[in-house]
Amino acid sequence: MSDNHNEALLVAKKITRRFGGLVANQDVCVDLIRGKVHVLLGPNGAGKSTCINMLSGDLPPSDGQILFMGKDITGLTAAQRSLVGIGRSYQRTNIFPKFTVLENVRLAAQSRNQQPWRIFSKAQEQKWALDKARACIEEAGLGKKVDWVSGVLSHGEQRQLEIAMVLATDAQVMLLDEPLAGMGSDESAKMVEVLKRLKPTRAILLVEHDMDAVFAVADTITVMVNGQVLESGPPAQIKASVAVQQAYLGSEDSFHV
Amino acid sequence: MNAQLLLKLVGLAILLCVPLTGESFYTELIAKTLVLAIFAMSLDLLVGFTGLVSFGHAAYFGVAAYAVAQLSPKYEAASLWFVMPAAVGISALVALFVGLFVLRTKGIYFIMVTLAFAQLAFFVFHDTPLGGGSDGIYLNVKPTASIAGWMPFDLDNQTHLYYFILAMLVLVYLFLGRILQSPFGRVLVGIKSNEHRMQSMGYLTFRYKLAAFALAGGLGGIAGFLYAVVFGFVTPELLSWHQSGNVLLMVILGGMGNLVGAIAGAFVFTGMQEVFGTWSKHWQLIMGGVIVAAVLFLPGGLAAIPGRIKRSLQGGGSNE
Numbered sequence: 001m002s003d004n005h006n007e008a009l010l011v012a013k014k015i016t017r018r019f020g021g022l023v024a025n026q027d028v029c030v031d032l033i034r035g036k037v038h039v040l041l042g043p044n045g046a047g048k049s050t051c052i053n054m055l056s057g058d059l060p061p062s063d064g065q066i067l068f069m070g071k072d073i074t075g076l077t078a079a080q081r082s083l084v085g086i087g088r089s090y091q092r093t094n095i096f097p098k099f100t101v102l103e104n105v106r107l108a109a110q111s112r113n114q115q116p117w118r119i120f121s122k123a124q125e126q127k128w129a130l131d132k133a134r135a136c137i138e139e140a141g142l143g144k145k146v147d148w149v150s151g152v153l154s155h156g157e158q159r160q161l162e163i164a165m166v167l168a169t170d171a172q173v174m175l176l177d178e179p180l181a182g183m184g185s186d187e188s189a190k191m192v193e194v195l196k197r198l199k200p201t202r203a204i205l206l207v208e209h210d211m212d213a214v215f216a217v218a219d220t221i222t223v224m225v226n227g228q229v230l231e232s233g234p235p236a237q238i239k240a241s242v243a244v245q246q247a248y249l250g251s252e253d254s255f256h257v
Numbered sequence: 258m259n260a261q262l263l264l265k266l267v268g269l270a271i272l273l274c275v276p277l278t279g280e281s282f283y284t285e286l287i288a289k290t291l292v293l294a295i296f297a298m299s300l301d302l303l304v305g306f307t308g309l310v311s312f313g314h315a316a317y318f319g320v321a322a323y324a325v326a327q328l329s330p331k332y333e334a335a336s337l338w339f340v341m342p343a344a345v346g347i348s349a350l351v352a353l354f355v356g357l358f359v360l361r362t363k364g365i366y367f368i369m370v371t372l373a374f375a376q377l378a379f380f381v382f383h384d385t386p387l388g389g390g391s392d393g394i395y396l397n398v399k400p401t402a403s404i405a406g407w408m409p410f411d412l413d414n415q416t417h418l419y420y421f422i423l424a425m426l427v428l429v430y431l432f433l434g435r436i437l438q439s440p441f442g443r444v445l446v447g448i449k450s451n452e453h454r455m456q457s458m459g460y461l462t463f464r465y466k467l468a469a470f471a472l473a474g475g476l477g478g479i480a481g482f483l484y485a486v487v488f489g490f491v492t493p494e495l496l497s498w499h500q501s502g503n504v505l506l507m508v509i510l511g512g513m514g515n516l517v518g519a520i521a522g523a524f525v526f527t528g529m530q531e532v533f534g535t536w537s538k539h540w541q542l543i544m545g546g547v548i549v550a551a552v553l554f555l556p557g558g559l560a561a562i563p564g565r566i567k568r569s570l571q572g573g574g575s576n577e
Contacts (some may be wrong), residue, residue, distance in 0.1 A: 056457065082459030094457075096450040107447050111459040116441045116468070123443045169458055 007034045007069075009203040010055065010086065010173045015064030017050050024050040025227050027064070032203035037195065037217045042224035042240075043247075044107070048207045049091060051224070052175050055205065056088040057081040068173070082216035087171025089162035091178045092209070097151030101142060101161055104150050105133035131167055139197075140164035141190050148239070156183040163194065174204045176198055180213055192216050206247045215239075264563075272423055276416040284419055285487070286531065287418045292420045292483045294523035295429050297507040298516050299476035302433060304505070305514030306442070307469045308449030309360075312368045312501050313375030314477055319496030321348040321478030322485035323382055326394045334401035337412065341400070345478040351378075352474020375501055383493040393492030396485055412486060422483050429476055430516055436472075445469050447554070449514075508549055512558025521559040536539065 010032040017025040025047045032038050040048045044082045052057035055066065057078035066074045076084070082084055096104050109129040115121075124130070137146055140163040145153060150161055159179050166174055175183045179195075188210060195204065195217050208214050213220070215235055220230040231238060238244055272291070275286050296318055301539045303309040324344035329335040359370045382388025399412045410417040436442045444465050455462050485491050494500065503526065511522025529547060533540035555561060 017492060019547065058457070077456070078455040079459050079461050082457055088457060089456075094454050096447060096449065096454065098450060099447075103443075107455075108458050110440055110443070114440065114444070116444070116465065119436045119439045119441050121440065122438045123310070123440045126440065165458065 007067055007138070008032070009034050009069060011067040012051075013065045013067070015051070015054050015061040015066060017047075017059060023227050025054065025061075028227075028229055029222070029232075030055070030205070030222060032205055033219075033240040034172070034203045036199050037204045037206055038220045038222065038224050039214050039218040040205060040224060041214065042163055042230075045226075046224040047227040048224055049177060050227070052088065052205065052207060053080050053232045056086060056175050058088075066248060082169060082171075083223055085170065085172040086175065087166040087169045087173070088175035089159075089166050089177060089179055091181065093155070093158045093162065095150050095158060095161055095165070095248045097149075100146070101137060101150050101153070101164075101253060102130070102146050104131055104161060105136055105168045106130055108165040109133045109136070133164075136164045136167040137161075137169055140194060150244050156187040156229075159183060160187070160191070161248055167198075168210075172202055172209070176204065177207045178209065179206070180208055180210045188213055261563075267399035269427070273339035273420075276419045281415060284415060286527070288415075288419045288422050288487055289484075290524055290527040291426050292480050292487060293504070293507065293527060294520040295422075295426050295483070296477055296480035296504050297511065297519040297523045298429055298433060299473045300504050301508050301511075301513065301519040302445075302469060302473045302476070303514060304508050305512075305519070306437060306449060307445040307466060308452070309466065309470070310368050310505075311359075311371040311470075311473075312498070312505065313355075313371035313373070313378075314315075314473070314504055315498070315500035316378040317352050317474035317477040317494050318346040318376040318484070318500065319382065319491070319493070320351050320378060321345060321481030322491040322495050323388060323394070324348070324394045324478075325400070325482050325485040326491045327387070329396055329398065329400065332397060334398040337400040337402045338404065341479075341482055344358070344482045345475050348478025348481060348513065349471050349475030352477075353467065353471040356470035356474075360463060360466050360470060367574060372498060372501070375496060375570075377499060378492055379496040388493055391493060393490055393494075395490045397489075399486050399489070418487065425479060425483060426520070429479060431521070433476070433516055441465070441468070506548060510558055511550065512560030515558070518558050518560030525559065 002081065008031050008068065012028060012030040014027040014029055016023065018026055028051055028196060030038065030051070040051060042048050050059065054061045057076055061074060065072060068086065073081060073084065096107070107130050108124070109132040110123065134146065135141060140160045142157060142160045142164060145157060150158065159182065163179060180191055183191065192213050198204065199217070206217070218235050220232065221235055221238040223230045223238060223244050230247055231241050231244050272287070275287050300311065300314045303311050321344040324347045325340055328340050328343055355374045359367060359374060362370050383391055388394070402408060402410050402412060410421060412418045412421060426486065437446070444455065444460055448462050448465060452462050484495065507522035507526045508519050509522070510525055511518030529544050530540070533543045539544065556561070
């Protein structure tokens with residue numbers, strides 16, 4: 001392995017996903033490097049969610065290879081990928097609505113040391129899991145709502161809860177599908193701070209439409225159109241790119257490609 | 258919290274008094290109901306806590322009942338301490354095996370495949386020498402509890418048998434209550450709520466579900482064992498889909514995901530069978546109506562009643 005700072009944790013090599021005749025992703029390459037935020041941009045239907053689903057193991061690629069720290073993980077399920085250190089949040093909030101915030105995150109923490117055979121111990125007495133859950137909730141900015149039933153939280157707060165759950169699984173690679181969607185500007189700003197705090201020790205893939213947030217945290221931006229990578233590079237390069245402007249950023253006409 | 262505990266203790270005290278009445282008919286009826294209550298709790302682990310609606314749970318009940326009958330010598334008593342663990346172990350193993358297949362399906366497919374396996378088991382006992390045909394087999398002598406000549410209790414004695422069943426009910430209740438608080442149990446409840454999310458957090462949910470399925474099969478086996486001991490004979494009907502349906506109804510009536518509810522469901526169900534049975538030949542029609550009404554007007558089952566009373570009392574209080 002190379003030095004810790006620019007270590008490529010998750011590498012997708014020409015991954016392709018076909019749904020029947022439709023090619024949702026074609027030869028997509030993504031490198032996620034520790035300490036960097038990689039943003040995936042693109043109009044609706046560009047294939048961003050398909051891409052993140054292949055990286056997280058929710059969807060097997062039709063072609064191509066995914067490496068985690070140099071090892072081929074293309075065949076691993078979502079659960080197995082979570083266990084090696086790849087965590088994700090979902091575009092549509094995906095929590096345990098009847099559980100409290102604490103229990104949502106405690107379950108996430110418990111996943112790192114499951115001990116299923118200890119059927120006579122009490123989950124609520126596993127201090128390490130509770131402590132970790134509380135710390136992650138605090139980190140995600142939900143500290144005041146620890147004991148709330150998560151289903152009654154606002155949409156933005158549920159997004160924060162998702163982040164807390166990913167944190168509690170010790171994920172080294174975080175795949176975040178529109179974590180700012182539906183958040184007010186205050187909440188967004190807070191979440192951007194959280195992302196910046198998390199960045200140095202982790203590799204983050206971010207799918208996001210909020211351009212202010214994107215340019216505030218991105219180290220690399222990959223623009224996808226029609227299932228293919230249009231351009232990939234540092235934010236300055238993407239901003240200056242004529243192709244990107246035509247396809248996505250500037251032109252209203254082609255926004256809904 | 259304390260009111261709940263009090264209610265449970267009152268219920269237990271009433272159950273403890275039943276044999277003291279000396280009414281042999283009612284003691285046997287309540288003993289049978291307690292057996293069904295254990296059966297319903299075992300199914301509730303799957304339906305109410307893990308979100309697995311099994312429509313073939315009678316298979317494990319019946320397999321254990323047949324295991325006692327087959328493992329007991331024809332004219333002698335088998336040892337309780339051998340035959341009970343054996344029967345329960347066999348039903349758990351059968352459930353483990355069936356679980357390997359059925360847990361690969363979800364939703365309506367799971368319901369159908371569990372039913373299919375139960376029907377398979379039904380016909381194994383109905384049509385092969387193993388089960389003695391549609392007439393079933395007699396368990397001529399009840400198992401003995403004697404340990405090296407010392408006899409702590411006698412299952413031939415109706416009162417002893419009653420208390421033995423009640424003790425098993427309490428044990429199964431405490432056991433399940435404890436398990437549900439464990440990390441394992443929390444995972445099961447998480448799977449019920451959102452299995453996909455559990456997987457994306459690194460839980461290999463198939464294994465958890467398989468463990469729950471085998472466990473529920475084993476606990477259902479305890480009920481099947483006790484049933485065979487109470488009635489002294491076993492028939493393929495024990496594994497029939499009616500039986501699977503009845504226990505599912507008990508769980509639904511009682512309120513899924515509540516162990517006391519499952520017990521209450523067994524009592525109400527058996528009570529309805531008895532009461533409506535004396536009214537009319539078409540008692541199943543009346544019972545069907547009651548069940549439809551219960552599902553419509555009491556979606557949380559019997560277990561939701563205390564909460565409703567409490568809320569209406571509080572509501573009334575605030576109006577004054």
